[in-house]
Amino acid sequence: MLQTPPLGADGFYHPTTEDEIIALVQKAAGEKLEIRCRGAAHSLARAIYTDPGKGDPQLPNVVSEQAPPKGSNLNVMFDQYAKLVWVDKAAGIIEVEAGIHLGYDPEDPTMTSTLENSLLYQAFINGFTLSDLGGISHQTISGFLMTGSSGGSLMYSIDENIMGLSVIDGNGDLQWFNKGDDDFGAVVLSLGLLGIVSKVKLQLAPLFNIYGQQITYPTQPAACPIDLFGSGSPGKPSFEDFLKATPYTRVLWWPQEKVERVVIWEASRGTAMPVFDPAPYEEFEKNSLASNIEQLLASMLFTMLGNSKFWVVWQKLKPSFTEFRRLTEQSWGGGFFARVIAWLLTGVLKVIGFILVFFFMTFKGLLHALYPFVINTLQPLTKKGNAQLFMDYTYSSLPMDNGANDILMGTEFTEIWIPLSDTEKAMKLLDKMFKEGKFAATGYYSTELYAGKQSNYWMSPAYQQDVLRIDFFWFSTNEGNPAAKDGFFSQFWEALKNENIDFRLHWAKFLPEYDFPGWASYISKSYPRWNDFMALREKRDPNNIFLTDYWSRHLFGKEKDGLKSAMDTLAEVKTV
Structure with a gap:
């Protein structure tokens, strides 16, 4: 009889072998319990965990929820099941266990994730990589696949790297599904509902570097190099044509009145040169301390804008100050003196922060009036000839948001995938909504725009069609439920539906919590x-x-x- 691993003090089961995973499934089936597996917790909590026990509280439906719900249901973490084996090193074929992270996960509660044991780094040092990556690389390989995550490209996709995967069904039976099998398109993206992924077989791509730039432009037609809301003209592509022509890209749209700008990040592939001095993409200040202070200030700004009461804001900012102290201590190498410096600096910033929060929550109108100036300081328009240029290894800069801390810059969103052919219609609709609705429609954060290559996976939002993906950002400390009937996201779901613009939603992000x-x-x-x-x-x-x-x-x-x-x-x- 197979042996189940013990329940950890953190509430998770931590299997080390495939047999232990099978034993856990058999235990769940025999005792009529639920079983779910978490990856990096980059998805909404209720999408990845079991239901709580009877009478136990529900988890808040947020990202980065590291603890499972209470109760007897089985929640599994694969931190001890993350090996990579080379099947054919010359051809770049590997087999990985489900818990391997794509890149380093700084929020891993077990602290087992490192750069060196990540899939991307192990591939990199052997001359290989994945064809595309999402905006971050914290995820586990199984979590990335099961939720249908994707990078911003119409030319490349991680789909081309997937050769097969083994899945344990609800009876505890293990089965391999290989590309070309009848049900392969069902199991690769199955939300954990067809079984537990145990291993994934990948055909890696030969190593390439990326070369790119980031430029911030006004959205006014005369100043923007892309026709964001029209069909294009000579020398100015439509947004749809821009997405088709750019190997890798994402656009951050700040539509607020007196802000009106887009941040265009774009990159292409280049040969992996034998002598290479990378210049990584930097989302925030290059200096780590300056970057952490910048993100802490942004956290304060968006938390003040998203809440109505001073004490609520101050309570919600406590995790940000704690995270800032941890990052500061880490950047100084740890140890006694690093802890003292981190404690003192955080204390000083807390005093300054308390004064700023009290002042601006007392004079909230002044904060709104200063908003365009603050955003211009955080995200200034790029002066001609001063674009941020970068050239880097794929694993390092293709996930362009790896520099954003998940707590300081806690970002949640609904991700809407629409047919690429409806790009112009959708952009005109959003532009109209933003101008008429003002902050009620724009919010105080940016909206992310990027593409997705069509997929053959049955439950992919890009199934059999290239798509435009629209992420309406929501700062995690905002008050209210953005997915409720009267929530921030519902206006976009309803408007697109009313305009007969067909859409599908990213499964791991906010779905409608009504009707x-x-x-x-x-x-x-x-x-x-x-x-x-x-x-x-x-x-x-x-x-x-x-x-x-x-x-x-x-x-x-x-x-x-x-x-x-x-x-x-x-x-x-x-x-x-």
Whole structure:
């Protein structure tokens, strides 16, 4: 009989072998419990964890929630299951365990993640890399795949690197799925609902470097090199054509009145030269202390703007000061003197911060009036000839947001994927909404725009179509639920639906938290292979050990206790 690993003091099971994962699945099935596996916790908490025990509180539905819910359900962390094996070093073929991080994860609670044991670095030192990466590389390989994460490119995708993966179903049976198999397109992106990924086989790409620039332009048509809201003209491509022509890109749009600018990050591939002196992309100040202070000030700004009461703001800023102290101590090498310096500097900044927060929360109108000036200071327009140029290794700068601290710059969002052909229509709609709705529509943060290459994975929001992806940012300390019926995100979901712009949503980010039957119906009709996926889910998870109330509400419009069979429920949902 297979031996289950012990439950850790942190509430997670930490398997070290494939047999231990199978044993955990068998335990869940035998005891009628749920089982879910977390990666780097870069997804919303309820998307990755089990339901809490009866009478236990729900986790806040936020990213970077490091602790599982209370109760007897099984939550698994793969920090002890993260090996990389070279199957064919000359051809760049590897097999990795599910818990390996793509890059270094600075928020790993077990502190087992390092640059050296990451997938990207081990590939790099052997002359290989992945074809594309997301904005960060904290994720585990299984978490990246299961949630349908993607980089900003219409030319390249991590899909081309995936050769196969092994998955343990709800009965504890292990099966390999290889590219070309009938159900391969279902299991690669399956939200953890078809089983637990154990291993992934990858065909890596030959190493390349990236070369690029970042420039901040006004959005006014005369000053912007891209026709953001039109069909383009000679010498000025439409936004859709720009996305098609640029190997890797992302655009940050600050649409607020008197701010109105876009930050264009773009890069292309170059040969990996034998003698190379990299100049990495720097999202914040190059000096680590200056960068941390800049991010702390940004945290203070957005927390003040997103809340209405002084004491609420001050309480919400406590984790930011704690994180700043930790980062400062770390940058000084640790030890007694580093702790003293970090404590003193943080104390001084707390006093200054307290005064600033008290002043600006007392005179909130002044903060709003100064907002354009502050953003111009944080994100100034680029003077001609002063673009930020960079050339770097793929693992280091292609994930352009790795420099943003997840606590100081706590960012949550809904990510909307629309057909690339609807780019102009969508951009005109958003421009109109932002101008008419002002801060109620723009918020105080930026909106991220980038592309996604079409995919053959059944549940991919890019299934069989290239897409424009729109991320409406929400600072994590803001008051209110942005996914509620009257929340910040609902205005965009409803407007796109009313304008008949079809869209799909990133599964790991905010989904509508209202009218669950109606939205389940809308979502189900967006995926041509939806019925096939649900039939396979019912077959591979007959006891619903991978299904939680969170996923049942979003997929079927009701909690799982109210389900008949999944397919019967699906038929009901389709009629809504």
